[in-house]
Structure formats: structure tokens, C-alpha cells
Amino acid sequence: xxxxxxxxxxxxxxxxxxxxxxxxxxxxxxxxxxxxxxxxxxxxxxxxxxxxxxxxxxxxxxxxxxxxxxxxxxxxxxxxxxxxxxxxxxxxxxxxxxxxxxxxxxxxxxxxxxxxxxxxxxxxxxxxxxxxxxxxxxxxxxxxxxxxxxxxxxxxxxxxxxxxxxxxxxxxxxxxxxxxxxxxxxxxxxxxxxxxxxxxxxxxxxxxxxxxxxxxx
Numbered sequence: 001x002x003x004x005x006x007x008x009x010x011x012x013x014x015x016x017x018x019x020x021x022x023x024x025x026x027x028x029x030x031x032x033x034x035x036x037x038x039x040x041x042x043x044x045x046x047x048x049x050x051x052x053x054x055x056x057x058x059x060x061x062x063x064x065x066x067x068x069x070x071x072x073x074x075x076x077x078x079x080x081x082x083x084x085x086x087x088x089x090x091x092x093x094x095x096x097x098x099x100x101x102x103x104x105x106x107x108x109x110x111x112x113x114x115x116x117x118x119x120x121x122x123x124x125x126x127x128x129x130x131x132x133x134x135x136x137x138x139x140x141x142x143x144x145x146x147x148x149x150x151x152x153x154x155x156x157x158x159x160x161x162x163x164x165x166x167x168x169x170x171x172x173x174x175x176x177x178x179x180x181x182x183x184x185x186x187x188x189x190x191x192x193x194x195x196x197x198x199x200x201x202x203x204x205x206x207x208x209x210x211x212x213x214x215x216x217x
Contacts, residue, residue, distance in 0.1 A: 001050075003105055006074055008043055009052060012063055013071035017141055023060030072136045077104035077112055079125035084115055086126045093126045094167035109134075127167075128159030128177050128213070147193065147209035149183050149216055155195070156180045159213040166211050173202050180217065 001009075011032055015024045029040045044061060047053045052067035063071060081100040085091040091099065107115075113134075116122075123139050124130055130138040142159040149155045157179050160166065170176070181195040181202075191206040 001070070004043070005047060005050075005052075006070065006105065008047060009063065009067050009071045010074040010078070012053065012061065013068060013075065016062065020143065021060075023056065023062050025060050068136070072132050073109075074104055075129075076132050076134070077107050079129055079131045080112055080116055080119065080122070081107070082125045082127070083119050083122045083131075087119065092167075092171075094164050094171065096126065097162050097164070124159075126177075127162045128157075129162075142213040142215065144213060144215060145210050146183075146195070146204070146212040146214070147206050151183050151186050154180055154182050154217045155214055156217050157212050157214045161211040163211065166208065169208065174200075175202065 008029070011029065012024060015028055015032065016022070026037065026040050026044060029035070029044075030037050033040070044053060044055055047067070048055050051064055052070065053061050053063055055061040078100050081103045082093075082096050085096045085099055086093055122131055128142065130141050132138040146155055146157070157175070157177055160170065160177065179197060181197050184194040184196050184201065186193050193204050193206065193209050195202050195204065
């Protein structure tokens, strides 16, 4: 498999887990990658010919058992490297993705297992995504987004999308994983949400709030 194929397999797995769907649409891949529908369809045909995905016309696609095994390994490798690069080498969470992306494609199972042990078997990466073990078992991924929380309720952020623009914005606002905020106001007309902790209020767009996940407390 080449790197592009591995990236598709990994993304299909992430989307099905994040959205708790058995099947995903090809346009969801187009949106995630920013590719044309034609480009995505050509890749799906290639992956299907290698028995890595199953495509059902007008319904969607899913990974085969073989495809899932490859995806789990790639996700595991990527997130282990993110933990190492941020915790041990001090990489910022908004820049670590690219280096982890390169390293995941060049890591042996032995290296990953030793690194995993060295890091004391982390359960989540620096963006709050669960790290699967070699059997594919992992903690549940937070799927409740901040935009779904009504006013006067508290929300704990436990996962954020791995978007450089989002993470840079969160840095500027000093918003971090495991912070707890109260939703002060939701403005449906202007598509904004006001949150506050003990010290500061923040005005976020619904677009940003949809990228922050966690638990109502």
C-alpha cells in the first residue's frame, strides 16, 4: 500500500468511529480531504479492488476486516508519535500532526510497542483522541460537541479536532483540553456561543464549537 491509500483507510475508520456510523458517504471523504468527488471515487475503486473497503451504491462504504486492521495500526502509530513528540520533545499540539504523519508510515510494530511502553501506555493523544491497543480496543471517543450544550450548563472539553487553525485559535484564547466552561449564552441568529470559566469569557462561533467535544457536567 502507498501512503495515500493508507491515509484513506485511516480516515474512513476515524469517520465511522467519530460518527458512530456503519457506513460513510464518499462526499464525507471529499469534505475531509478537500478532494474532488472523481478523485475520491477513483481511490475507492482502487481500495475495493484490494479488498480493503466494501462499497454499496447509494448507501456508502465501510472497511473490510483487512482494512480495519490496517487502519487501527496507522491510527495507533500516529497517536503514539503525537504523544511522544509533544510530551518528550515539546512539539506544540498545533504543529505535531505533520511529523506524526510521516513517522506513522515508517514505524515497525516493535518500535511502536517499545514507544508505547516507554510512554506508560497512554490512552489518549494530545488532541483527546483514543489510542487503540494492538487488538483494536480503545476508550470511547467523545462525540458530544460544545454547540449542542444549552445555556447555563457546564461542559468539559476532552477532545478537539486536529486542525492547525483551530488549535492556534485555542492557544490564543488559552483554551486547553480538560478545561471546564459554563455556557453563558447561545445566539442562534448570529451563530455564536459565549462560554466562561472562573476568569474569562470567550465568544465562539458555532463552527468552532462544533470542533470541540467532551461531556456535560
